Amino acid sequence: MEKAARRKRTSKEAKTICFFNNKGGVGKTTLVANLAAELSLNHDKKVLIIDADPQCNLSQYVLTDDDFINAYYSRDSEKDAEPETIFSVIRPLSLGKGYNTKLPIRNIKEFGADVIIGDPRLALHEDLLAQDWREAKAGGIRGLRTTLVFHNVILQARKDYDYIFFDMGPSLGAINRAILLAVDYFIVPMAIDIFSSWALKNIGDAVKLWEKDLAYGLSNSEFPSEVPNFSKSNLKFVGYVTQQHKERSRDGSARIVEAYEEISNKLPAVVKKQLNSFYPSSMNPHLGEIKHLASLAPKSQTLHQPMISVKAKGSFTVSRKQAREIYQALALRFFENIELLAAP
Numbered sequence: 001m002e003k004a005a006r007r008k009r010t011s012k013e014a015k016t017i018c019f020f021n022n023k024g025g026v027g028k029t030t031l032v033a034n035l036a037a038e039l040s041l042n043h044d045k046k047v048l049i050i051d052a053d054p055q056c057n058l059s060q061y062v063l064t065d066d067d068f069i070n071a072y073y074s075r076d077s078e079k080d081a082e083p084e085t086i087f088s089v090i091r092p093l094s095l096g097k098g099y100n101t102k103l104p105i106r107n108i109k110e111f112g113a114d115v116i117i118g119d120p121r122l123a124l125h126e127d128l129l130a131q132d133w134r135e136a137k138a139g140g141i142r143g144l145r146t147t148l149v150f151h152n153v154i155l156q157a158r159k160d161y162d163y164i165f166f167d168m169g170p171s172l173g174a175i176n177r178a179i180l181l182a183v184d185y186f187i188v189p190m191a192i193d194i195f196s197s198w199a200l201k202n203i204g205d206a207v208k209l210w211e212k213d214l215a216y217g218l219s220n221s222e223f224p225s226e227v228p229n230f231s232k233s234n235l236k237f238v239g240y241v242t243q244q245h246k247e248r249s250r251d252g253s254a255r256i257v258e259a260y261e262e263i264s265n266k267l268p269a270v271v272k273k274q275l276n277s278f279y280p281s282s283m284n285p286h287l288g289e290i291k292h293l294a295s296l297a298p299k300s301q302t303l304h305q306p307m308i309s310v311k312a313k314g315s316f317t318v319s320r321k322q323a324r325e326i327y328q329a330l331a332l333r334f335f336e337n338i339e340l341l342a343a344p
C-alpha cells in the first residue's frame with residue numbers, strides 16, 4: 001500500500017492557508033514549499049500546494065527537470081494536449097462552461113506533498129476576475145461563480161488533505177483577492193524592511209473591504225442555488241515569519257544593523273495594530289525567524305529538493321542542519337497557532 005494511503009488524517013477537512021505579502025521577494029515561495037515538506041515528511045500530514053502565482057516559481061522549484069518538461073511541453077503535438085495546471089481550473093469559467101470537475105493534482109515525491117502547478121497564462125485572466133468582481137459585488141451569478149473559483153477548488157479537494165497551501169504573487173490584484181476570500185487562514189512571510197511592514201496595513205484593510213463586498217453580493221444574488229455553497233468568509237491570521245534576507249554580520253554598516261534592529265523591535269506592535277482583528281490577543285503571531293541559509297536555498301532549487309533534505313555534502317551539511325532546526329521549530333509554532341485559532 002502506498003504511504004499516502006496509509007496516513008492517518010488528523011481532521012476531516014483541510015485547513016486552507018495562503019501565504020501572502022504584497023512586498024515581493026520576501027521568501028514566500030521558499031517558505032510554502034519547505035513548510036509543506038516539513039509537515040509532510042516529518043509530521044505525516046497530507047498537504048496540497050496550489051501555485052497561484054503566474055511567475056510559477058514554486059512549480060519550477062518542486063518539479064524535477066523531467067517532470068517540468070513533461071508537465072509543460074506537450075510532445076504529442078497532434079493531440080495538442082494542454083498542460084494540466086491551475087489554468088485548467090480557471091479556463092472553463094472564462095468560456096462560460098462552469099466549474100471544472102477534475103482537479104489537475106500531481107504528487108511531488110521529494111517534498112512529500114501534492115501540487116497543482118502554476119501557469120503564466122493565469123496573468124491573462126486577472127482581467128476576467130477583475131471584471132467579474134464588479135458583477136459579483138452586485139450579486140451577478142457569473143461574477144460570483146468566477147470570484148468563488150478557488151473556493152470551489154477547496155470544496156473539491158479539502159476532504160483529501162490536512163492542509164491546502166496557496167503560493168501567491170506579490171499583488172493585491174483579482175487572483176489574490178479570490179484566494180484571500182476563499183481560504184480560512186493567512187500567513188505573512190516578511191523581510192525585516194520598512195515596505196514589508198507597510199504591506200501589513202494593505203492586507204488588513206483590503207481584506208475587510210472585500211469580505212463586506214462579497215457578503216453584500218451574495219445576499220443580493222438572484223439565484224443563490226447556482227453559486228457554490230459559501231456561508232461567510234472569516235479569514236484568520238496564523239502569524240508572520242520573518243526572513244533574514246541578508247547575512248547581517250557581513251552586511252556592513254552599523255546604520256543597517258541599527259535600522260534592522262529598530263524595525264524588528266517595532267514589528268510586534270505594528271502587527272498587533274494592523275491585524276489584531278484577525279487573531280485573538282492570547283496568540284503570539286510571530287511564528288519564527290528564518291535565518292539566511294546562504295547557498296542552501298539556491299542548491300535546493302537546483303536539486304528540486306526541500307532544504308531539510310538537500311543531498312549535498314561540505315558546507316551544506318551545516319546549513320541543512322540549521323534548516324532542519326528552523327523548520328522543526330516553525331512547524332511546532334504553526335500547529336500551536338492553528339490549534340488555537342481552530343478551537344471553538
Ligand SMILES: Nc1ncnc2c1ncn2[C@@H]1O[C@H](COP(=O)(O)OP(=O)(O)OP(=O)(O)O)[C@@H](O)[C@H]1O
Nearest residue numbers: 024025026027028029030170291292293294297298
Ligand atoms: N532562508 C533563505 N536563505 C537564503 N536565501 C533565501 C532564503 N529564503 C529565500 N531565499 C532566496 O530569496 C529569493 C526570493 O525568495 P522567494 O522566491 O521564496 O520569494 P517570494 O516572496 O516568493 O518572491 P516573489 O514575490 O517573487 O514571489 C530566492 O532566490 C530564494 O532562493
Ligand SMILES: [Mg+2]
Nearest residue numbers: 028029053057
Ligand atoms: Mg514567490
